[in-house]
Amino acid sequence: MRNPGIDSIAGFFVLYIVVGHALSRYGVTSAKDGIFPFPFLYFYMPWFFFKGGMYFKHKDNKTALISSYKRLMVPFFVYTVAGCVIYNGLAYICNTPLHSVKSWVSGLLVQGSIDENKPLWFLMSLFFVKLITNIITPPTLSLRDRYRSVVLLFIAIGILVATISNMFSVHRPFWLFNTASGLVYFLSGYLIKETKNYLGLIIAFILWFYISFFMPVGVDMRHNTVHYGHYWMWWIYSLSGIYLVNTCVSMLPKKFVESRYNFLRICGVYSMEIYVVHWIIILIPFALGVV
Numbered sequence: 001m002r003n004p005g006i007d008s009i010a011g012f013f014v015l016y017i018v019v020g021h022a023l024s025r026y027g028v029t030s031a032k033d034g035i036f037p038f039p040f041l042y043f044y045m046p047w048f049f050f051k052g053g054m055y056f057k058h059k060d061n062k063t064a065l066i067s068s069y070k071r072l073m074v075p076f077f078v079y080t081v082a083g084c085v086i087y088n089g090l091a092y093i094c095n096t097p098l099h100s101v102k103s104w105v106s107g108l109l110v111q112g113s114i115d116e117n118k119p120l121w122f123l124m125s126l127f128f129v130k131l132i133t134n135i136i137t138p139p140t141l142s143l144r145d146r147y148r149s150v151v152l153l154f155i156a157i158g159i160l161v162a163t164i165s166n167m168f169s170v171h172r173p174f175w176l177f178n179t180a181s182g183l184v185y186f187l188s189g190y191l192i193k194e195t196k197n198y199l200g201l202i203i204a205f206i207l208w209f210y211i212s213f214f215m216p217v218g219v220d221m222r223h224n225t226v227h228y229g230h231y232w233m234w235w236i237y238s239l240s241g242i243y244l245v246n247t248c249v250s251m252l253p254k255k256f257v258e259s260r261y262n263f264l265r266i267c268g269v270y271s272m273e274i275y276v277v278h279w280i281i282i283l284i285p286f287a288l289g290v291v
Contacts, residue, residue: 004258004265005249006051011267013044018278021119025282040212043238045122045221046185050242052126053189056133064134068127076123079276080108083116086280090287111223112175117279121178121222128179129186137190151187158184159235165224166231177224188239201247207240 059067088098099115107114112121136154138147161180165171211217217229217237226234249257257265267274 002269004254004262005252006054006246007268007271008257008262008264009047009245009249009268010051010271011264011269013041013047014271014274015264015267016041016044017119018274021279022282025286040208040216041241042216042218042234043241046181046238047242047245048122049126049129049182049185050189050192050239052130053133053186053191054193056130056137056186056190058134058137058139060139061131061134064131068130072123072127072130075272075276076113076120076127079117079280080114080120082277083114083120083280083283087116087283087287090284091289094287094289096287096289110173112173112178116283117276118222119275119279121174122275124175125179125182126186128175129182132179132183133186133190148191151191155184155187158182158187162224163231166226171223171225174223178221181221181224184235185238185242188242192243196247196250200243204240204243204247207236208244211237211240 058064084099084104090096091098104114111118112124113119132154136147136150138144158180162177162184165177165180171177211233215229215233217231217233218227219225219229219231219234220227256262259265
């Protein structure tokens with residue numbers, strides 16, 4: 001059963017991603033300035049990993065591999081090919097520069113996605129994260145507390161790997177380090193799930209507010225680089241922001257959140273479809289040579 005509140009957040013963030021990508025790709029904003037227009041919401045990608053952890057259900061490893069492959073890697077390959085065909089097909093017709101096979105291979109091996117559909121890195125990363133989580137978590141919820149120390153250990157390992165990568169500017173392959181950071185947020189969602197702890201809400205608000213306006217931090221999760229601020233603050237900032245948003249939305253009147261006129265909820269239901277096609281659409285003017 002779907003959670004309309006979580007769907008609404010997903011809808012907001014997927015639209016936020018689309019607008020941010022369009023603004024940066026068309027030169028309205030730049031990576032140096034933070035790419036996205038509202039830096040105090042720079043936990044949008046961690047939120048999607050966290051959400052995945054909230055609803056994670058353990059399966060036997062073979063079933064988990066097959067279901068995750070169908071859910072994530074099949075769309076990954078389909079929309080990778082779609083991006084290649086649409087962009088290079090239009091570029092060929094309009095006599096604009098084509099992307100080479102070498103760039104596709106390099107993109108997949110190093111970046112985890114190709115230039116014609118860069119955001120697909122998330123699908124590959126989430127695929128690895130789900131498989132790792134399935135291996136290290138217990139088969140039943142009744143055993144979850146016994147495995148808590150194992151989960152916390154892997155959260156620590158994920159933080160360590162991603163932080164060392166950033167500290168020493170070792171960012172390739174991208175998919176290795178965004179999988180490490182993605183695992184941190186996914187497992188955090190697995191442990192925390194849904195809650196209405198008011199003390200936690202107050203603490204989360206204070207941390208998010210202080211960091212957002214006095215020590216702002218922006219991290220590009222795809223290649224694990226800092227746009228501004230201190231990298232280590234990103235973990236605290238993102239988790240506090242995620243907790244804050246999830247808790248606040250859970251307190252909204254059900255009548256509003258569940259309304260069929262709630263546009264964000266509708267976008268959230270189709271967030272995956274929006275996510276995998278938006279970059280292809282954004283690049284069309286470039287393929288046509290009009291930008």
